Every structure is written in C-alpha cells, then in structure tokens.
Amino acid sequence: MAPTNIGTMDSAYFVGRNEILAWINATLQLNLSKVEEAASGAIQCQLMDAVHPGMVPMHKVNFDAKNEYEMIQNYKVLQDVFNKLKITKHIEVNKLVKGRPLDNLEFMQWMKRYCDTVNGGTQKSYNAIERRDSCKGGKEANKRAMNIQASSKTSSAGSRANSAHCSRKNDTSSANTLQKTPSTAELQAHDEQITEMKLFVDNLEKERDFYYTKLRDIEILCQRPEVEHLPIVRVIQRILYSTDEENNTVMEEVISQQNQHLVLSPILENSAEQAKHETQKRKSFSTLDSDLLNGPTSAQRQRLSDDALELQLIESPIASG
Numbered sequence: 001m002a003p004t005n006i007g008t009m010d011s012a013y014f015v016g017r018n019e020i021l022a023w024i025n026a027t028l029q030l031n032l033s034k035v036e037e038a039a040s041g042a043i044q045c046q047l048m049d050a051v052h053p054g055m056v057p058m059h060k061v062n063f064d065a066k067n068e069y070e071m072i073q074n075y076k077v078l079q080d081v082f083n084k085l086k087i088t089k090h091i092e093v094n095k096l097v098k099g100r101p102l103d104n105l106e107f108m109q110w111m112k113r114y115c116d117t118v119n120g121g122t123q124k125s126y127n128a129i130e131r132r133d134s135c136k137g138g139k140e141a142n143k144r145a146m147n148i149q150a151s152s153k154t155s156s157a158g159s160r161a162n163s164a165h166c167s168r169k170n171d172t173s174s175a176n177t178l179q180k181t182p183s184t185a186e187l188q189a190h191d192e193q194i195t196e197m198k199l200f201v202d203n204l205e206k207e208r209d210f211y212y213t214k215l216r217d218i219e220i221l222c223q224r225p226e227v228e229h230l231p232i233v234r235v236i237q238r239i240l241y242s243t244d245e246e247n248n249t250v251m252e253e254v255i256s257q258q259n260q261h262l263v264l265s266p267i268l269e270n271s272a273e274q275a276k277h278e279t280q281k282r283k284s285f286s287t288l289d290s291d292l293l294n295g296p297t298s299a300q301r302q303r304l305s306d307d308a309l310e311l312q313l314i315e316s317p318i319a320s321g
Contacts, residue, residue: 012113013106014209020108027115028128030145035108039099040065041074042135047111048081050126051118056081064137071097089114100241102216215240 006012017035024032028046038044042063049056057077065071075093082089089110095103129145132138219240222233235254242250 006110006113010113013109015109015112016205017101017105020105020112023112024108027126028132030128030141034101035105036099036101038108039096039104040071041078041093041096042137044107044111045074045078045081046128046132046135047115048078049131050128051115052081052085053126055084058131058134058138059136061138062136063132063141068097087114102219106216 020035021032024030024038024043024047027050028043030043032038032043040063042061042065045056045061046058049058060073060077062070062074065074072093075091075096079091081087082091091107092103096107129142132142135141218236222228222237222240227233235250235257238250239254
C-alpha cells in the first residue's frame with residue numbers, strides 16, 4: 001500500500017512547481033500554467049481516477065467549478081475516495097479553495113508522490129480526455145486544452161519553417177566559405193562555463209528549498225491556537241500572504257507601528273522615573289513623620305513635669321501664706 005503520511009522534510013515537498021505542472025499536463029493532457037488552477041479539486045479527482053480506475057465517480061466532478069461551494073463538492077468526492085482507499089491524508093479544503101499557491105503546491109506535491117508509488121504512476125492505457133467528457137464542464141476543458149495545443153503546434157510549425165528557410169540561406173551563403181571549427185581550448189572553456197552554471201543553479205535550488213522550509217515552519221507556528229491571536233503573529237501572516245502589490249503597503253504599516261512604539265518609549269521611561277521619584281518622596285515623608293512623632297513626645301513629657309511642679313507650689317503652705 002502506498003504511504004499516505006509524508007513528513008514535511010520528505011523529498012516529495014522539494015519538487016518544483018514546473019515539474020508538478022509538467023506532470024499534471026502530461027498525465028491528464030491539459031495545459032495548466034499555474035498550480036493555483038488546480039484549486040477547484042477536479043484535477044485531484046482525475047489524478048486519483050488515473051491511478052485507481054473506476055474508483056472515482058467522474059460524473060460528480062465539476063471541471064467548471066468557480067465558486068467555493070462548487071469546489072467543496074469536488075473535494076467531498078475526493079474525500080469519499082480517500083475514505084474508500086483508507087487514505088489518512090487530511091485535505092485542508094478551506095485553504096485550497098482560496099487558491100493560494102503555497103497550499104496548492106504542497107498538496108499537489110503530495111499527490112505526485114502518492115501517484116508515483118501506486119503502480120509506478122498512472123495507467124498507460126488511461127484516456128484522460130474520454131474520462132473528462134463525463135464530467136460537468138469536462139468537454140469545455142478538453143476544447144480549451146485542444147485549442148492551446150493546436151496553437152502551440154501552429155507556432156512551432158511556423159518557427160520550424162522559418163528556421164528551415166534561414167538554414168537554406170545560410171547553406172547557400174556559406175557554400176563557398178570555409179567553416180571554422182572551434183579549437184579544443186574553446187570547447188574546454190565552454191564546458192567549464194556550463195559546469196559553473198549548473199553548480200550555480202543547484203545552489204540556487206538548495207537555497208530556495210531551504211527558505212521555503214523555513215517559511216513553511218513559520219506559517220505552521222503562526223497557525224497554532226496559543227499564538228495566532230497575538231498582534232505580531234498577525235503582522236507576520238500578512239507579510240507571508242501578501243502579494244507583490246500589497247507587500248509595500250504591509251511593510252509601510254509595520255514601519256509606522258515601529259515608529260509609534262519609538263515615540264511612546266520616552267513617555268514610558270519618564271513615567272518610570274516619576275514613579276521612582278514619588279517613592280523617594282514617600283520615604284522622606286515617612287521619615288519626617290517619625291521625627292515629628294518623636295519630637296512632640298519629649299515636649300509633652302517636659303510640659304507634664306512643669307505642670308506637676310506648679311501644682312506642688314500651689315498646694316504648699318508657703319505658697320498659701
């Protein structure tokens with residue numbers, strides 16, 4: 001049985017979108033140019049039909065789904081197929097129907113890995129166009145694919161004719177001239193340049209995959225319930241999901257918030273100093289109160305002794321005489 005639980009660090013999630021698109025177009029005889037075009041769920045249903053013939057009720061699949069509720073119906077069909085095959089892969093429908101490139105790419109990467117492990121991929125005798133005819137909007141999808149293929153063939157035929165014409169001209173003009181063959185040193189230099197370019201491309205792909213993994217980890221962390229309500233997490237999510245047009249606006253808002261924080265910081269420092277000063281004043285007042293309390297006590301004692309002496313003089317016989 002094909003594995004259904006694939007870790008985030010598996011090699012399946014490092015397959016590029018161009019390879020995914022080429023695989024979909026070759027398997028289903030389509031002409032997708034973006035991974036987001038598979039957000040309706042119809043592509044995933046037909047891919048499962050290709051590796052498990054007869055398991056998917058294709059008459060329930062809608063290739064013309066444009067609204068979210070229509071897309072959800074396609075994903076319900078896909079979930080029923082998963083349940084029949086005992087596939088435990090969780091389908092994040094709410095994210096996929098939004099048409100976000102990252103979510104759809106990740107799910108299609110899983111689909112490719114699964115299909116490749118089932119019977120070595122799709123059935124060789126699978127007729128994608130015929131199976132799509134029974135779907136809602138399938139005939140229109142076939143027409144669009146055939147028109148694109150016809151236009152591409154026409155353009156390629158025209159380019160071949162132009163190249164043949166140019167080659168005949170070149171042959172005629174170069175018939176009386178000697179062709180210069182490149183030397184061994186030149187060939188070696190070209191080979192070195194090609195090798196350097198290949199290494200450069202490999203390093204770029206590794207760097208891309210590295211940052212993609214980091215961004216995916218940040219996205220998963222921001223979706224955790226205990227932190228997703230924090231303001232900083234919301235800012236990070238806005239940056240992650242912003243388009244090229246929205247990116248400048250989001251960064252300007254973040255910078256303005258930082259400036260406001262810097263403006264408020266001296267106020268917070270002044271309030272802290274003021275609180276410290278108030279504490280010192282309270283301590284000085286308490287010391288003064290204690291001194292005042294000690295002072296009146298000695299004065300009262302002196303006054304009491306004087307009053308007692310005066311009473312003795314009044315009551316004495318000498319004073320009365």
